[in-house]
Amino acid sequence: MNLRQDRSPNETDIRALYDALLEAYGPQNWWPGDGPFEVIVGAILTQNTSWTNVEKALEALKSAGLWSIGALHETPLDRLAGTIRSSGYYNQKARKLKTFAELVEAEYAGNLARFLALPLVDLRPELLAVWGIGEETADDIVLYAAGHASFVIDGYTRRIVDRLGWRVDGEAYGDYQALFSDRLPADARLFNEYHALIVRHAADVCRPTPVCEGCVLLATCPTGVERIRR
Template identity: 45%
Template sequence: MAATLTEDLIQIYDALFAAFGHQHWWPAKTPFETMVGAILTQNVSWTNAAQAIANLEDAGMLDPRLLAEADTADIAPLIVPSRYYNQKAERIREFSRVYVREFRADPAAMAAMETGELRERLLALRGFGKETTDTILLYVCEKPVFVVDAYTRRIFSRYGFLPEGASYDLTQRLFAENLEPDAELFNDYHAQIVRLGNTICKRSPLCDRCPIREVRGTLRCAVGRG
């Protein structure tokens, strides 16, 4: 690990934690709800995804066995708030079938699979990209896999850790290669990044409010300079 990068990343996390407190993420009542939420939050705000989850729960459908057997025409109307609801209905049903058939609808059975093997299995599912897959690995299976999203790339490119438009893999390596593999740390770090990106480091950032704008006294955001 590069000592300076490690120190910078840890101090950024510490500054975010001091500003926002522990984020207690992922907000879900059950592991399966987290899995469904990871699918529903693709390309939409968490608020919309949460409404779709509430609709499934209210309809008594937030159950892997029921969703595995359901027609997508029955799932789609319940998840309209999540956008792309026809596609997501198919993804939820397909994932539920795999979860029931291969893992007996048991999150512990899923978590018992070796990380790389499980990641490849989930990535093979239609509509499962790296962010959705890694969200399940980290937040359900407690695997030390750092989840990357648009906020991560935006914030850390602005601070010069990454080139603008950095790939998912390059961004993930920044954290994986410079922090100890700690699922608890990766969990809250990602949540802190989401909080910062959603409230302060927006496309038009509120730099004067940013808790990491002067970490170590030398780290500076390219957007907020001058």
């Protein structure tokens, strides 16, 4: 949306963004969840929802004794929905949790670790086949619960990429993902930290109305330069 000509970033640009964010904010130590089960539930509950609202719902699930695949599977939809109320879209999300639990119960004997042990090429498609799990949620789970190098693209990532004026070959999830995946080694630790840093930067600085003064990316950001000049 900036007035300059977009250009495709090269490997140096992609690495420089990571280095600048890491230098500015330090390691983020994501995912903010304790173990694969919490990562998965959190990934579903945080869809288009602030993490603070999700935290309340996670605590409510624990307090209600609904902290297992089996419990999600067996608990009536209405009770589950009421328990996760604070995360918003609670009817839809309750259905999503139950649909995922149903898969693990039916195909993996309720053994989450066994499901997550699938190779990446099988795990990601299996997740995408679950009602309520789209590309970002699948990659959250693949990366932060299973530890595979699948780069996560979210609204924050798109916003930063767009403001930096980086040309993307389309608007689809995979188009943004390729921007990073094609220019980085497939390293889960790197992808993990990179996405966490993007979230940190977008939430604190590159907000809907950006706080460009003092931004560590200002020197290379057309949007920032344009805003500061006025």
